[in-house]
Amino acid sequence: MSKQDYFSQHGIRYIDYKDAEVLKKFINSHARINSKRKTNINSKNHRKLEEAIKRARFMGLLPYVSR
Secondary structure, three states: OOOOOHHHHOOOOOOOOOOHHHHHOOEOOOOOEOOHHHHOOOHHHHHHHHHHHHHHHHHOOOOOOOO
């Protein structure tokens, strides 16, 4: 029996770039995107997550770099 990822557990079908609080869970203290292995997210959702984080950064909702 495999683990379910965060989005499957919470019933999230669409990973929204405007939901910055959820996206912050998947970036580290330096504002880098965590790996699939560390976050236990499947490949399909991880690609969608990366896209959402990059869009949120472009819109100014998330930082590119944190000091």
